[in-house]
Amino acid sequence: MYNFYIKIIKIDKNNRDDKLIDALVDVWEGSVLVTHLFLSKNEIEKIKLYVPNALRKIENLLVVINDDNHPIAFMGIENQKLEMLFVSAKERNNGIGTKLIQLGIKDYSIKELTVNEQNPNAKRFYENNGFRVYKRTQTDKQGNPYPLLYMKLY
Numbered sequence: 417m418y419n420f421y422i423k424i425i426k427i428d429k430n431n432r433d434d435k436l437i438d439a440l441v442d443v444w445e446g447s448v449l450v451t452h453l454f455l456s457k458n459e460i461e462k463i464k465l466y467v468p469n470a471l472r473k474i475e476n477l478l479v480v481i482n483d484d485n486h487p488i489a490f491m492g493i494e495n496q497k498l499e500m501l502f503v504s505a506k507e508r509n510n511g512i513g514t515k516l517i518q519l520g521i522k523d524y525s526i527k528e529l530t531v532n533e534q535n536p537n538a539k540r541f542y543e544n545n546g547f548r549v550y551k552r553t554q555t556d557k558q559g560n561p562y563p564l565l566y567m568k569l570y
Contacts, residue, residue: 446506498520
């Protein structure tokens with residue numbers, strides 16, 4: 417757990433340059449490699465192609481930066497829904513995700529999110545932060561065999 421202040425900054429859409437996007441994609445990929453064990457390397461590479469555009473378009477993008485001003489985590493929120501939350505593989509289990517989700521609930525009124533059923537640690541994390549499953553699908557939004565859990569804040 418971090419015992420010091422972490423710097424979280426909101427990135428306006430017009431300040432999302434290629435350098436930042438590339439750094440966030442690296443955070444995303446490192447996180448996915450240790451949390452989404454149900455995905456093959458090939459599937460991760462395919463999804464990775466869509467990540468830069470999602471980062472550029474998300475309404476609210478909050479980034480955690482380290483002392484060297486390098487991104488180590490980020491969260492994307494749109495219409496009171498958490499769309500993405502990823503923490504660098506090296507920074508996991510230090511409380512950064514909890515700080516982000518609590519900030520999102522408090523300042524951005526996050527009320528719901530979707531998580532892969534095959535990522536039980538993420539499900540447990542969100543449950544520990546007050547979310548409960550209200551719906552399940554057999555496939556992901558692209559029709560792949562990865563059930564999704566829809567969660568609401570209670």
